[in-house]
Amino acid sequence: MMHVPLAALDWQAIFFYLYALLACGFGLAVLASSNIVRMAFYLTLSLGATAGLFFLAGAEFIGAMQLLIYVGGTLVLLIFGVMLTAQDRFISMKTGAGEWVLGAVVGASLLLLLLRAGMSVESWTTPRADRSAIAMADARTTAPIGMALSGVRVDKLDPENQRLARGMSGYLLPFVIISMHLLVVLIGAGYMARTKRVAKGALAEQAAPAVPKARPRRPKSVTAGIVSGIVVNALLALFCFAVAVRERSTQSAAEQGIGAWLQRVVDWSDAAPNWFWPTLGLLFLASVLLLIVVYNWQRWGVVGLIATALVQALIVWNAGLGWLAVVALLAVTLVPALVLVGLLNATKPSLWSQMD
Amino acid sequence: MARYINATLLDPFAGLFGYHVPVDSAVGYFVAALIHVLLLLQVVAVGALVFIWLERKVAGRIQDRLGPTRVGGRFGWLQTLADGLKLITKEDITPKDADHLLFKLAPYVSFAAGFCAYIPLPFANGWVAQEVNVAVFFFVAVLGLEVFGVILAGYASGSKWSLFGGMREAAQVVSYEVPIGICIVIPCLIAGSLNLVTIGNQQAGFFTNWFIFHDPFTFLVFWVYFTCAVASVNRAPFDLAEAESELVAGFHTEYSGLRWSYFFMAEYGSMFSVSLLAAILFFGGWNGPIPIFGPQMLDIAYGPNDVAFSPGGMIANFFGVMNVMLKAVFGVTVMMWVRWTLPRLRIDQVMTTCLKYCVPLAAFCFIGAVGWKLAEIPFLNDLAPVYKQGIGVVRESWVLREPLPVPSAENPPAAEAAPPAEATETTAAPVAAEARVAQGGLR
Numbered sequence: 001m002m003h004v005p006l007a008a009l010d011w012q013a014i015f016f017y018l019y020a021l022l023a024c025g026f027g028l029a030v031l032a033s034s035n036i037v038r039m040a041f042y043l044t045l046s047l048g049a050t051a052g053l054f055f056l057a058g059a060e061f062i063g064a065m066q067l068l069i070y071v072g073g074t075l076v077l078l079i080f081g082v083m084l085t086a087q088d089r090f091i092s093m094k095t096g097a098g099e100w101v102l103g104a105v106v107g108a109s110l111l112l113l114l115l116r117a118g119m120s121v122e123s124w125t126t127p128r129a130d131r132s133a134i135a136m137a138d139a140r141t142t143a144p145i146g147m148a149l150s151g152v153r154v155d156k157l158d159p160e161n162q163r164l165a166r167g168m169s170g171y172l173l174p175f176v177i178i179s180m181h182l183l184v185v186l187i188g189a190g191y192m193a194r195t196k197r198v199a200k201g202a203l204a205e206q207a208a209p210a211v212p213k214a215r216p217r218r219p220k221s222v223t224a225g226i227v228s229g230i231v232v233n234a235l236l237a238l239f240c241f242a243v244a245v246r247e248r249s250t251q252s253a254a255e256q257g258i259g260a261w262l263q264r265v266v267d268w269s270d271a272a273p274n275w276f277w278p279t280l281g282l283l284f285l286a287s288v289l290l291l292i293v294v295y296n297w298q299r300w301g302v303v304g305l306i307a308t309a310l311v312q313a314l315i316v317w318n319a320g321l322g323w324l325a326v327v328a329l330l331a332v333t334l335v336p337a338l339v340l341v342g343l344l345n346a347t348k349p350s351l352w353s354q355m356d
Numbered sequence: 357m358a359r360y361i362n363a364t365l366l367d368p369f370a371g372l373f374g375y376h377v378p379v380d381s382a383v384g385y386f387v388a389a390l391i392h393v394l395l396l397l398q399v400v401a402v403g404a405l406v407f408i409w410l411e412r413k414v415a416g417r418i419q420d421r422l423g424p425t426r427v428g429g430r431f432g433w434l435q436t437l438a439d440g441l442k443l444i445t446k447e448d449i450t451p452k453d454a455d456h457l458l459f460k461l462a463p464y465v466s467f468a469a470g471f472c473a474y475i476p477l478p479f480a481n482g483w484v485a486q487e488v489n490v491a492v493f494f495f496v497a498v499l500g501l502e503v504f505g506v507i508l509a510g511y512a513s514g515s516k517w518s519l520f521g522g523m524r525e526a527a528q529v530v531s532y533e534v535p536i537g538i539c540i541v542i543p544c545l546i547a548g549s550l551n552l553v554t555i556g557n558q559q560a561g562f563f564t565n566w567f568i569f570h571d572p573f574t575f576l577v578f579w580v581y582f583t584c585a586v587a588s589v590n591r592a593p594f595d596l597a598e599a600e601s602e603l604v605a606g607f608h609t610e611y612s613g614l615r616w617s618y619f620f621m622a623e624y625g626s627m628f629s630v631s632l633l634a635a636i637l638f639f640g641g642w643n644g645p646i647p648i649f650g651p652q653m654l655d656i657a658y659g660p661n662d663v664a665f666s667p668g669g670m671i672a673n674f675f676g677v678m679n680v681m682l683k684a685v686f687g688v689t690v691m692m693w694v695r696w697t698l699p700r701l702r703i704d705q706v707m708t709t710c711l712k713y714c715v716p717l718a719a720f721c722f723i724g725a726v727g728w729k730l731a732e733i734p735f736l737n738d739l740a741p742v743y744k745q746g747i748g749v750v751r752e753s754w755v756l757r758e759p760l761p762v763p764s765a766e767n768p769p770a771a772e773a774a775p776p777a778e779a780t781e782t783t784a785a786p787v788a789a790e791a792r793v794a795q796g797g798l799r
Binding site: 010011014035037038041044060061063064065067068071072073141142274275278279318 | 381382385386455457458461488489490493494496497498500501504508511512550731732733734
């Protein structure tokens with residue numbers, strides 16, 4: 001059978017030529033144009049076509065990177081610079097003959113270098129007979145790239161030459177160095193662009209905060225309740241974290257030299273799942289913060305305290321420690337919270353109504 | 357699909373005339389691409405038609421008016437079409453001071469970028485124009501390009517109002533890319549994948565399995581994401597680039613007719629796409645609140661690795677499309693509600709919202725969600741009284757698979773040739789949640 005003339009075309013080749021043509025064509029347009037903003041526009045299209053080449057080759061991560069960094073980031077930056085600085089003098093660039101010669105020499109030598117490097121790879125220059133046997137490139141490259149950036153070259157885990165294994169440790173160091181550089185640049189930019197502090201004078205008075213609102217007097221009983229609550233909750237949180245980081249014992253009571261009663265407590269704490277103690281500790285810490293909120297006369301702190309106690313009870317129930325543990329926890333958390341509500345409503349007019 | 361078109365549809369047809377179409381022919385790929393593009397185009401174009409009508413109705417109701425009532429009989433449902441006819445017949449004006457080429461091209465740049473963001477977005481399990489391995493990343497990269505058209509329009513109009521609008525837009529979008537990036541990373545991190553199809557499949561099952569209910573931090577970060585999404589698509593209260601009370605009409609002051617309407621198609625298109633992304637990342641995508649078609653109930657939906665055609669799977673996918681569309685339309689409606697309720701922010705307030713609230717909140721949620729995952733604290737779905745859910749498996753986990761056995765004479769290297777996905781294929785759906793817990797984020 002004959003091939004339909006058009007149908008015999010290979011779609012990858014078509015798209016390769018299309019993108020390559022676009023990239024080169026717009027690259028030439030950047031050269032030919034004399035308007036800076038149009039140059040930036042053509043450069044965008046050229047870089048976008050390059051991203052298309054990457055996608056065509058199955059390198060999706062690099063393609064998206066090209067779009068994000070070159071096409072998006074750099075060009076938005078470029079346009080910022082151009083639009084802020086583009087005066088009539090610069091908007092239309094006139095290049096002299098000397099600049100053309102210099103540019104041609106530099107560009108031609110770099111092109112020559114690139115061509116020599118490209119042609120020196122044998123498999124890139126010799127056509128393959130079994131083209132249909134080439135599998136599409138596996139695009140699942142993101143995870144290996146991520147692993148390589150965090151220090152593990154999963155593609156080079158078993159090198160043939162074991163002495164090279166030390167060099168296959170990934171790109172963690174370059175990655176960290178670049179991130180630190182960027183962090184320094186960011187902090188520097190923030191420092192340069194910060195609002196200058198006004199030391200004294202009329203502006204400083206303007207900038208001064210408004211006089212805080214008068215607060216109702218806080219009775220001693222409420223203060224004592226809040227402070228003791230903070231202390232107790234912090235201690236409970238510490239206890240929870242201590243239990244969480246403690247190593248699980250495998251020895252029996254007699255071997256450890258502790259009594260049967262203590263052993264029962266240890267077994268009981270071991271029975272809870274791994275996540276239980278850190279979560280409970282975090283919730284106790286949250287209670288500490290909420291008590292500070294209550295101390296600052298925010299009403300939602302009290303509501304949060306009660307909600308936290310109920311969530312803790314739910315978690316204890318889910319950990320399978322039995323209803324006795326739930327009741328004990330509620331006695332420690334919910335009852336004091338309710339007492340606090342009672343104290344706040346004891347006086348007339350009630351403190352509750354004066355809170356924010 | 358392209359190979360299917362070539363082998364099953366085109367080849368027998370060409371055979372009638374004595375020709376042969378190879379499986380890898382470019383024609384099939386072009387036809388497949390054309391079908392995908394047309395389907396997506398009608399999502400954007402018809403979507404814009406409906407959303408502009410909806411916007412008028414929502415605005416009317418919020419302001420105690422009726423909105424359009426006459427065109428097309430009831431509810432004024434043809435109002436947008438009438439507007440479109442009016443826009444087409446308008447004169448296409450280019451100002452004298454404008455950069456003619458860029459002025460004419462800018463609306464297309466904006467629209468093309470907004471449209472390209474649909475390429476990696478799945479509408480149901482496997483129904484996606486191009487399943488990109490780094491779909492989320494691609495989406496963010498392309499969405500950032502839409503600002504380019506707006507900046508070009510602002511510059512090329514040769515008007516100071518347009519230039520101000522363009523500059524504001526650039527400053528705003530560049531700032532909001534930071535928190536939106538951090539927000540989007542969190543669901544990807546929980547799923548262990550950047551592939552939107554995988555992320556959607558991992559949330560299959562009851563609604564308790566959606567990532568928004570995964571832990572308190574994801575719940576919080578969704579609202580940060582939504583705020584930043586509204587800002588990044590230039591909607592009120594963040595529509596500083598238009599700001600008709602200050603800048604006439606901002607970047608599109610000098611545009612009229614069809615070119616002007618391209619900006620609006622781009623705006624409504626990207627509103628829909630960021631809502632679609634929110635639906636997939638946080639609200640389970642095409643998985644309804646109750647898994648009617650899932651393995652828990654009827655068990656007719658496609659599994660994550662199914663390739664064979666099944667009518668049940670098609671039905672499930674159809675309702676999946678309905679699900680994800682409804683969620684996204686709801687998101688768009690909320691954006692309209694916000695637009696007609698809140699006043700516009702000043703530019704310094706916009707920056708304050710981004711840098712002083714959204715970025716720290718997103719970073720806090722990021723650390724919290726990572727800690728949650730690291731400490732293996734259970735999420736709502738594990739505490740809920742239903743069995744384990746989620747049909748998705750992290751395909752990327754093959755990176756850390758056990759080393760394959762060394763091929764020997766008795767053990768020929770056939771096992772090595774098998775695709776790595778096969779190990780995960782055997783994971784039956786009901787136990788997939790255990791598999792997910794076992795994979796536990798590649799640790």
